[in-house]
Amino acid sequence: MNASAVLARPDFEVIAGWIAPGERVLDLGCGDGSLIRYLAQTRRVRGLGVEIDPRNVLESMKNGISVIQMDLEAGLAGIGDGSFDHVVMSQSLQMVHHTEQILREMLRVGREAVVSFPNFGYSLHRQAIAAGRMPVSESLPYQWYDSPNVRFFTMADFEDLCAQRGIEIMERRGFDGGRLVTEDPNLNASEAVYRLTRAGR
Amino acid sequence: MQPLDNTTADVTAVGAVEPRRAHFARPLELKSGAVIPAYDLVYETYGELNAARSNAVLVCHALSGSHHVAGHYADNPKNVGWWDNIVGPGRPLDTDRFFVIGVNNLGGCHGSTGPSAINPATGKPWGADFPVVTVEDWVQAQARLADHLGIASFAAVIGGSLGGMQALQWTVTYPARIRHALVIAAAPKLTAQNIAFNDVARQAILTDPDFHGGHFYEHGTAPRRGLRLARMLGHITYLGDDQMAEKFGRVLRAGSFQFSYDVEFEIESYLRYQGDKFAAYFDANTYLLMTKALDYFDPAHHRNGDLVAALAPATASFLVVSFTTDWRFHPGRSREIVNALIGAEKNVSYAEIDCKYGHDSFLIDDPHYHAIVRAYMENVAP
Numbered sequence: 001m002n003a004s005a006v007l008a009r010p011d012f013e014v015i016a017g018w019i020a021p022g023e024r025v026l027d028l029g030c031g032d033g034s035l036i037r038y039l040a041q042t043r044r045v046r047g048l049g050v051e052i053d054p055r056n057v058l059e060s061m062k063n064g065i066s067v068i069q070m071d072l073e074a075g076l077a078g079i080g081d082g083s084f085d086h087v088v089m090s091q092s093l094q095m096v097h098h099t100e101q102i103l104r105e106m107l108r109v110g111r112e113a114v115v116s117f118p119n120f121g122y123s124l125h126r127q128a129i130a131a132g133r134m135p136v137s138e139s140l141p142y143q144w145y146d147s148p149n150v151r152f153f154t155m156a157d158f159e160d161l162c163a164q165r166g167i168e169i170m171e172r173r174g175f176d177g178g179r180l181v182t183e184d185p186n187l188n189a190s191e192a193v194y195r196l197t198r199a200g201r
Numbered sequence: 202m203q204p205l206d207n208t209t210a211d212v213t214a215v216g217a218v219e220p221r222r223a224h225f226a227r228p229l230e231l232k233s234g235a236v237i238p239a240y241d242l243v244y245e246t247y248g249e250l251n252a253a254r255s256n257a258v259l260v261c262h263a264l265s266g267s268h269h270v271a272g273h274y275a276d277n278p279k280n281v282g283w284w285d286n287i288v289g290p291g292r293p294l295d296t297d298r299f300f301v302i303g304v305n306n307l308g309g310c311h312g313s314t315g316p317s318a319i320n321p322a323t324g325k326p327w328g329a330d331f332p333v334v335t336v337e338d339w340v341q342a343q344a345r346l347a348d349h350l351g352i353a354s355f356a357a358v359i360g361g362s363l364g365g366m367q368a369l370q371w372t373v374t375y376p377a378r379i380r381h382a383l384v385i386a387a388a389p390k391l392t393a394q395n396i397a398f399n400d401v402a403r404q405a406i407l408t409d410p411d412f413h414g415g416h417f418y419e420h421g422t423a424p425r426r427g428l429r430l431a432r433m434l435g436h437i438t439y440l441g442d443d444q445m446a447e448k449f450g451r452v453l454r455a456g457s458f459q460f461s462y463d464v465e466f467e468i469e470s471y472l473r474y475q476g477d478k479f480a481a482y483f484d485a486n487t488y489l490l491m492t493k494a495l496d497y498f499d500p501a502h503h504r505n506g507d508l509v510a511a512l513a514p515a516t517a518s519f520l521v522v523s524f525t526t527d528w529r530f531h532p533g534r535s536r537e538i539v540n541a542l543i544g545a546e547k548n549v550s551y552a553e554i555d556c557k558y559g560h561d562s563f564l565i566d567d568p569h570y571h572a573i574v575r576a577y578m579e580n581v582a583p
Binding site: 057 | 537539549579
C-alpha cells in the first residue's frame with residue numbers, strides 16, 4: 001500500500017495534534033504500522049493496528065507495534081464499546097465497501113474517530129473528469145483497473161453523510177501537496193482529514 | 202567419503218541434547234484438592250541462560266508432546282524434538298539469544314511423574330489413582346521448575362493447542378513471572394464438540410478390556426486397541442479437510458474395491474498406522490488425563506464466563522496465532538482470546554496463517570508463520 005506512504009506526513013501531524021498523550025489508539029488499515037509508531041514516539045499513545053494483508057501484519061510486527069489481522073469489511077465485531085479513545089483510519093476509508101458500517105463501528109469502539117481520504121472533488125480530478133478521463137494523481141495514484149479504492153467521494157459528499165448519520169465533525173483539514181488549504185478545500189484540497197464524534201455527546 | 206554430520210551439519214540445529222530430571226520433594230496441591238506428595242519433572246534446555254537470568258523461554262507441550270522439543274539424542278539421531286523446526290541458533294526461537302526450556306508435564310509418560318510411575322505409597326504404578334491434573338496445576342509445577350533453575354521470570358512462554366492454553370494460564374497465574382505469551386492454535390475453552398471428541402477417545406480407552414480400571418500395568422498389558430482408536434479419531438481432527446483430500450483422496454491400495462473390511466483406502470492405512478505407532482509408546486492413562494485437562498480449561502469459569510475479567514491480572518504482552526484450516530480450534534476461537542485481551546487493555550498481536558495442515562499447522566515450518574513468530578521474538582528483550 002504505497003498510498004499511505006505518499007500521503008503520510010501531513011495527516012500524521014494533524015492526527016497527532018488531535019490525540020492526547022497516553023491515549024489508546026486503534027489504527028484501521030495500519031499498513032506497516034508507521035502511524036502507530038509515529039504516534040507512539042510523538043504522543044506516547046498505546047496503539048493497536050488492524051490489517052487484513054498478511055505482509056503488512058508482518059511488517060507492522062517488525063516495526064514493533066501491536067497489530068491484529070482482521071477484515072474490516074466484517075466490522076469490528078468482538079471489540080467492546082468504548083475500548084479506545086481514538087479510532088483512526090488513514091487513507092483507507094475509500095477502500096472499504098461498507099462505508100456507513102465502518103464509520104458506525106469506529107464511533108462505537110472509540111470515543112472519537114479520525115479519517116483521512118483522497119478528495120475526489122480536487123480541482124485536478126475535476127479537470128480529468130471534464131476531459132473525459134478518470135483522475136490519476138498523487139492522491140489517487142492508480143489506474144481505474146488496478147485501484148484498491150472502491151468508493152469515490154468528495155469532502156462535500158462525506159460531510160453530507162456525516163450530517164445524515166448523526167456524526168459530528170469536530171475539526172477538518174484539507175491539504176494539497178502537503179500544504180494546508182484554507183480556501184474552498186472541496187475544490188483545492190487533494191487530501192482531507194476529519195476529526196469525528198457521535199453527535200450529541 | 203567425508204563424515205556426513207560434519208560437512209552437512211545444519212548450523213541452525215540445536216544438535217545433540219540430553220534430558221535432565223528435577224526432583225520436587227515439596228507436596229503439590231492440585232486444583233482437584235488432591236495432593237501429589239513428591240514428583241519428578243524431566244526437562245531439556247537449549248541455549249545459555251544469561252547472567253541476568255532473564256532470557257528464559259518456556260515451551261509448553263500439547264496432548265502428545267514431551268520435554269524433547271528440539272535437537273536429537275546422541276545415541277538416537279533420528280529422535281528429533283517435536284518442535285525442532287522453530288528452535289535453534291537463528292531459528293524463530295533463537296537459542297543464540299534465548300535459553301529455551303522444554304518440560305514433560307506432570308502426568309506425562311515421557312519421564313515426569315505420571316500414571317505409569319511408581320506410587321511411593323503402594324510401591325506399584327499409580328495407574329488410575331494418579332490424580333487428575335489441570336492446566337493450572339501444570340503451570341504451578343512449571344513455576345517450581347523455574348524456581349529450581351533460578352528463573353524469576355520468563356522472557357516468554359509459548360505453546361500450541363493445549364500448550365497455548367498453558368501460556369495463557371501463565372499470564373494470569375503468575376503475571377509477574379512472564380513478559381510475553383505466544384498462544385498458538387488455542388482456544389479460551391473447549392466447545393461441546395471438542396469435549397465430545399475427547400469423550401469418544403476416552404470411551405475407546407475406558408471400554409477396552411485391557412484397561413483394567415487403569416491398573417493395566419500390573420496385568421502386564423495395555424489398552425492398545427482403545428488408545429489406537431482414540432489416536433485415530435484425534436488425528437482426523439488435527440488434519441485439514443483439503444489436506445486429507447489432497448494427500449489421500451479416495452485412492453485404493455489395491456486399485457479396485459475388494460468388498461472386504463481390510464485396509465482398502467489409503468486414508469485407512471494411514472490412520473491405522475498412526476494409531477498403532479502411537480499406541481505402542483503412549484500411556485493410556487496419560488491420554489485420559491491430558492484430554493480432561495483440555496476439557497476443564499476455562500480461565501473465565503470463575504468469572505461467570507467473563508474472559509476480559511479473567512485476563513485482567515495479566516501484565517504480559519501477547520502474540521496470538523491461528524490457522525485458517527484449523528477446524529478443531531478455528532480462528533474464531535483465537536479471536537475470542539484477542540478480543541478479550543483488547544477489552545482488558547493488554548498488548549496483543551494476532552496473525553491468521555493461511556496454511557493447509559489443519560490444527561497440526563502449528564508444527565509446520567510454514568514460512569509466513571515462522572516469520573511472524575520470528576518478528577515477534579525479535580522485539581522480545583532477552
